[in-house]
Amino acid sequence: MLWLMIKRRLKRLPKLWRSQTLRRGIISIIGFFVIWELCARFKVPVLGAVPSPTEVALCLADQINEAYYWHSWGSSMVRILTGFVIAQILGVPLGLLLGFSRKAREIIFPLIELMRPVPPLAWVPVSVIFWPSAEMSMIFVTFLGAFFTVVLNIVEGIAAIDERYIRAASSLGASKSDIFWHVMLPASLPSVLVGMTVGMGITWCVVVAAEMIATNTGLGYLTWRGYVAGEFPMIVVGMLSIGLAGYISSGLIRRIGLMFTPWLESR
Amino acid sequence: MTDNPSGIIPAVESLPLAEAATAEPQAAAHRPRGPLAKWLTSPAPWLNVSGILGFLLLWHLLTTVLRLPLFDKLPGPLETVGEWFSRNPTYGISVFTVEYYQHIGLSCLRVFLAFLLATALGVPLGLLMGWKKTFCDYTFPVLELLRPIPMLAWVPLAILMWPGRETSIVFLTFLGSFFATLLNSWLGVKSIDRSYFRAAASLGASESLLFRKIVWPGAMPFVFTGLQISMGYAWFSLVAGEMLAGEFGLGYLIWDSYILVQYPVIIIAMFTLGVVGSLSSLIIRLVGNLLIKWKVKEA
Amino acid sequence: MGLGAISVRGATKVYNPDEAAILALDNCSMEIGAGEFSVVVGPSGCGKTTLLNAIAGFHDLTGGEILLDGAELSSPGRPAKPGADRIVVFQNGALFPWMTILENVTFGPLAQGRLGPREAGAEALAMLETMGLSGIASDYPGSVSSGMRRRAEIARAMMNRPKVLLLDEPFRAMDALTKTVAHQFLLEVYDRTKPTVFFITHDLDEAIFLATKVYIMTTRPAAIKKVLEVDLPRPRSYKLLASAQYQALRQECQETVRAEALKAFTAGEREM
Numbered sequence: 001m002l003w004l005m006i007k008r009r010l011k012r013l014p015k016l017w018r019s020q021t022l023r024r025g026i027i028s029i030i031g032f033f034v035i036w037e038l039c040a041r042f043k044v045p046v047l048g049a050v051p052s053p054t055e056v057a058l059c060l061a062d063q064i065n066e067a068y069y070w071h072s073w074g075s076s077m078v079r080i081l082t083g084f085v086i087a088q089i090l091g092v093p094l095g096l097l098l099g100f101s102r103k104a105r106e107i108i109f110p111l112i113e114l115m116r117p118v119p120p121l122a123w124v125p126v127s128v129i130f131w132p133s134a135e136m137s138m139i140f141v142t143f144l145g146a147f148f149t150v151v152l153n154i155v156e157g158i159a160a161i162d163e164r165y166i167r168a169a170s171s172l173g174a175s176k177s178d179i180f181w182h183v184m185l186p187a188s189l190p191s192v193l194v195g196m197t198v199g200m201g202i203t204w205c206v207v208v209a210a211e212m213i214a215t216n217t218g219l220g221y222l223t224w225r226g227y228v229a230g231e232f233p234m235i236v237v238g239m240l241s242i243g244l245a246g247y248i249s250s251g252l253i254r255r256i257g258l259m260f261t262p263w264l265e266s267r
Numbered sequence: 268m269t270d271n272p273s274g275i276i277p278a279v280e281s282l283p284l285a286e287a288a289t290a291e292p293q294a295a296a297h298r299p300r301g302p303l304a305k306w307l308t309s310p311a312p313w314l315n316v317s318g319i320l321g322f323l324l325l326w327h328l329l330t331t332v333l334r335l336p337l338f339d340k341l342p343g344p345l346e347t348v349g350e351w352f353s354r355n356p357t358y359g360i361s362v363f364t365v366e367y368y369q370h371i372g373l374s375c376l377r378v379f380l381a382f383l384l385a386t387a388l389g390v391p392l393g394l395l396m397g398w399k400k401t402f403c404d405y406t407f408p409v410l411e412l413l414r415p416i417p418m419l420a421w422v423p424l425a426i427l428m429w430p431g432r433e434t435s436i437v438f439l440t441f442l443g444s445f446f447a448t449l450l451n452s453w454l455g456v457k458s459i460d461r462s463y464f465r466a467a468a469s470l471g472a473s474e475s476l477l478f479r480k481i482v483w484p485g486a487m488p489f490v491f492t493g494l495q496i497s498m499g500y501a502w503f504s505l506v507a508g509e510m511l512a513g514e515f516g517l518g519y520l521i522w523d524s525y526i527l528v529q530y531p532v533i534i535i536a537m538f539t540l541g542v543v544g545s546l547s548s549l550i551i552r553l554v555g556n557l558l559i560k561w562k563v564k565e566a
Numbered sequence: 567m568g569l570g571a572i573s574v575r576g577a578t579k580v581y582n583p584d585e586a587a588i589l590a591l592d593n594c595s596m597e598i599g600a601g602e603f604s605v606v607v608g609p610s611g612c613g614k615t616t617l618l619n620a621i622a623g624f625h626d627l628t629g630g631e632i633l634l635d636g637a638e639l640s641s642p643g644r645p646a647k648p649g650a651d652r653i654v655v656f657q658n659g660a661l662f663p664w665m666t667i668l669e670n671v672t673f674g675p676l677a678q679g680r681l682g683p684r685e686a687g688a689e690a691l692a693m694l695e696t697m698g699l700s701g702i703a704s705d706y707p708g709s710v711s712s713g714m715r716r717r718a719e720i721a722r723a724m725m726n727r728p729k730v731l732l733l734d735e736p737f738r739a740m741d742a743l744t745k746t747v748a749h750q751f752l753l754e755v756y757d758r759t760k761p762t763v764f765f766i767t768h769d770l771d772e773a774i775f776l777a778t779k780v781y782i783m784t785t786r787p788a789a790i791k792k793v794l795e796v797d798l799p800r801p802r803s804y805k806l807l808a809s810a811q812y813q814a815l816r817q818e819c820q821e822t823v824r825a826e827a828l829k830a831f832t833a834g835e836r837e838m
Contacts (some may be wrong), residue, residue: 024404049428067542069721106314111363117499117544119506121419122518127338127534168660169622172726173650173678182673187491206418209507211423215521219418227423235423241369243416250415263664263706 005166030232051233058242059233060240069222073245076218079135083142084200089148089189091191095154097190105155112151116235120145120206138207145206146199153198158184159189190264193257200253204246219245269323327437342531347387350531351538359527360536362518371539372511374516377433378501378547381440385497389448390490395447397456398482410449418443418500419507436508436516443504444497455486484559491555495548517543567636570651570729571599571746572621578629580614590616593630600635601760605773605825609830610784614766615657617788619730621662621764623648634729636832650678651732653723658717659739661707667718668694668703690725693748697721697751713744724755730762735774737764746804749775770819774812775802780819782822785830786814792822 033053038044040052051059063069098105123144127137161184169183211220219242226234258265323344329335333344353361361368396403421442429435459481467481509518519535524532577637579591590613598604606614619625621632624644633639638755653674661670671690675681681689693702699718702710707718737745753776756763767773773780780794791809796815798806806812 024401025408028405029412032412048430049461050424087394103314105319106311107320110315111318113321114541117548118537118541119544121503121506121510122540124510125521125533126341126537128525129530130337132337153610162660164656164658164660166794167436167648168654168656168662169673169677170648171652171654171723172620174599174673175677178677179296182677183662186662189664197692201417203418205503208417209419209422212419213507213510216350223420225367227427232427235427236368239420239424242420247415249326262663263708
């Protein structure tokens with residue numbers, strides 16, 4: 001799927017090349033790397049502490065052949081996937097319930113509003129105390145990161161459904177359950193997907209920090225280890241890998257989302 | 268079933284199918300009451316309270332009464348609240364101790380500094396990106412390159428780059444809020460109808476007037492949404508920064524209490540974080556509403 | 567299909583947002599005969615839509631009653647149930663964007679359980695065929711033109727063989743050329759099955775061209791100010807617009823509406 005995405009982008013390249021925006025973009029990216037390299041070479045204060053692009057590239061070339069590097073990818077991905085999927089399994093029905101039933105909303109919403117402002121990472125110690133294994137606590141914190149975003153997006157999505165659609169359906173003789181399945185559910189689907197995309201971003205952020213704080217596997221730990229062990233280029237390699245991993249997962253969600261909402265593509 | 272204004276979601280309730288509409292007009296017409304009184308006599312506040320009470324009761328039952336496996340290690344609500352409001356706290360942190368407010372104060376100061384920096388840099392840059400295409404062409408690709416990296420992945424690099432932990436934490440917090448502010452300010456300008464620019468230009472407006480009268484007010488609603496989001500992110504990254512590198516502050520307090528097995532303090536610090544976090548976004552919302560009166564009127 | 571005569575007797579509606587009572591309809595009465603093409607004209611925000619919503623069953627009345635073929639439809643505290651005998655075509659269109667045109671058109675009969683999926687599909691295709699829409703049956707509403715969407719919505723309504731077709735400024739957002747085509751289309755649909763039509767607009771040409779009777783409403787609180795019989799022959803074509811009879815009707819209509827519009831304008835009513 002990823003390959004298809006890249007291929008489609010490549011096909012559009014020749015046309016894009018002629019555009020001023022693209023030329024400027026390339027200049028800007030090259031400029032960015034050159035300035036970065038120069039900063040590292042001439043030990044500019046603050047920015048000079050960042051390992052230079054050449055060092056990072058060499059380190060990355062090294063790492064690609066290391067089993068440990070790919071193992072880090074794997075363990076982060078597994079955590080993300082598990083936490084994220086559980087968040088959907090619990091969050092989507094809860095969001096729907098809260099969206100449709102005012103009573104449920106009045107009982108549960110204040111509780112969510114109470115918990116939500118607590119940053120997910122503040123949960124790390126409690127989670128570590130509570131869960132018997134480090135892996136479970138990691139997944140729990142990941143789950144929390146995505147859970148609230150998903151629930152709130154669904155509730156908002158349902159609130160924003162245009163009443164015309166409900167009226168039109170009831171005018172056409174639809175029953176309450178028809179309206180739920182054929183109107184409200186599809187109408188709230190786009191915001192469910194937005195919630196998932198945003199949730200995925202938060203999930204990566206949480207996993208990375210949690211891995212730095214409380215385990216010794218995963219891309220977050222890889223980055224942290226680079227710092228602790230004094231292999232500074234590893235830090236940047238870790239960051240780039242995390243960025244790429246996050247980018248791929250958001251892209252996948254968007255793809256999957258489009259399969260479920262074919263009507264949005266025709267816009 | 269009832270007519271209370273507290274519901275956030277009118278669309279569902281005004282379903283024409285239900286008997287929802289039947290009782291409403293007469294009841295309202297006969298006894299004119301203020302919205303607050305009306306809300307208080309509706310079941311809404313009782314349901315709200317019952318949800319939270321139910322949660323506290325469940326928490327108490329699981330941790331203190333039944334002491335189920337897993338839960339038995341967590342502090343219960345009574346223990347936590349007792350510690351929180353104790354004049355003589357076992358672990359040295361309660362509303363009566365100076366340390367508690369020092370932690371809060373330092374965290375707030377860091378967030379405030381970082382937020383101020385992020386706003387001072389993010390808003391102008393974002394507005395400029397939205398307004399001037401050339402500027403956007405040169406800056407956007409770099410932004411897109413850096414943006415997928417979660418702000419918390421910056422922790423080690425931030426520590427490496429800055430001398431002293433304090434600057435590293437503020438830098439991290441700054442990063443967290445910077446991107447949200449920048450992006451929303453940019454979107455804010457993008458959301459302005461192009462015809463306003465043309466209208467102003469045909470009325471003979473200069474560049475600076477265009478900026479003050481069109482770009483700035485037009486982007487305001489988005490800018491303030493961005494600031495609210497960025498405030499959330501600021502607290503988010505602050506906690507991580509303090510946990511990994513702090514020597515004071517609420518995030519550090521949580522981590523330190525974990526290491527020292529002072530579990531009730533963890534819960535106290537978590538709740539405090541939640542309260543302080545919501546208060547700060549509330550302040551931004553209020554300021555935003557004051558500044559963008561035209562938007563409220565139109566809606 | 568049945569009759570579809572609507573009697574509105576002394577309809578009154580008070581809105582009560584935040585304790586500030588707003589009188590939207592004041593003792594409004596009208597008799598719409600079965601199979602009549604009635605067009606309601608009035609200044610913006612005068613309460614036309616309130617009346618339509620009461621007939622459709624989206625909200626109830628504060629006073630008065632509405633009858634359909636002599637049977638009570640709506641009275642205070644007893645809102646009409648929305649049903650497939652009175653179908654609404656909305657101002658901004660309400661085709662479900664997540665269903666194809668065909669799925670939209672079959673939604674009514676399937677929801678009512680009146681037809682099986684296969685029969686509904688066949689009937690819908692036939693309906694789309696007669697309306698010149700078969701080419702877009704499997705497209706999503708978002709990918710077809712607004713004129714097509716409006717036609718498809720009328721097709722979706724007609725699939726239910728409604729007694730009454732309620733249209734709330736359906737052609738408001740269209741340009742003049744598309745509008746003329748849409749009028750012709752709507753008249754063809756009307757001439758084929760003769761449902762009772764309740765059509766809201768503030769375009770006078772549209773009103774007279776389409777209507778059997780034009781009901782002119784006052785500014786809020788809305789009541790009927792004048793009823794204009796339009797005895798132009800059917801089927802109608804655009805050649806009518808040049809006729810002296812049409813011009814006279816147009817003139818009469820214009821004068822009545824203008825007086826009300828001025829009142830509304832000076833009162834500073836907001837567009838609804």
